[in-house]
Amino acid sequence: MSQDHAQQHPLSTYLWVWFLLFLLSVFSYMVDYVGFEGLLKWSLITLFMLLKAGLIVAVFMHMVWERLAIVCAVLVPPGVLVFLMLLMALEADYTLSMRLRFFSG
Known part of the structure; x- marks a missing residue:
């Protein structure tokens, strides 16, 4: 038992x-x-x-x-998503600044 x-x-x-x-x-x-x-x-x-x-x-x-493997399985994917969101925000800011620079009068 x-x-x-x-x-x-x-x-x-x-x-x-x-x-x-x-x-x-x-x-x-x-x-x-x-x-x-x-x-x-x-x-x-x-x-x-x-x-x-x-x-x-x-x-x-x-x-x-909990064990480290479970913690990593739960916390690493959201961390990676936040990192990718930050990269996209930086790229969006760069794209906006370039459009404002070249397409404004």
Whole structure:
């Protein structure tokens, strides 16, 4: 007979993560409340969003306790997609600047 051993994590770990998620949400709202504008505002909001998503994936989806192969299988493809999106954004910016340079009066 095989015995299934469920891995139990201390409740304090989850409570700390909930607290950190709450704190990051407060910081995200404070960015808007303080009145930051432009690139700084959106950079901070995106940073807090990515930190919250990373905490959720790491703890609540148990990626912290998984093997490296599973972590790579889950996290590497979105990372590659983000990298390719950045390359496309750079190319689009270059194309727009060249069109504005050569086709404007």
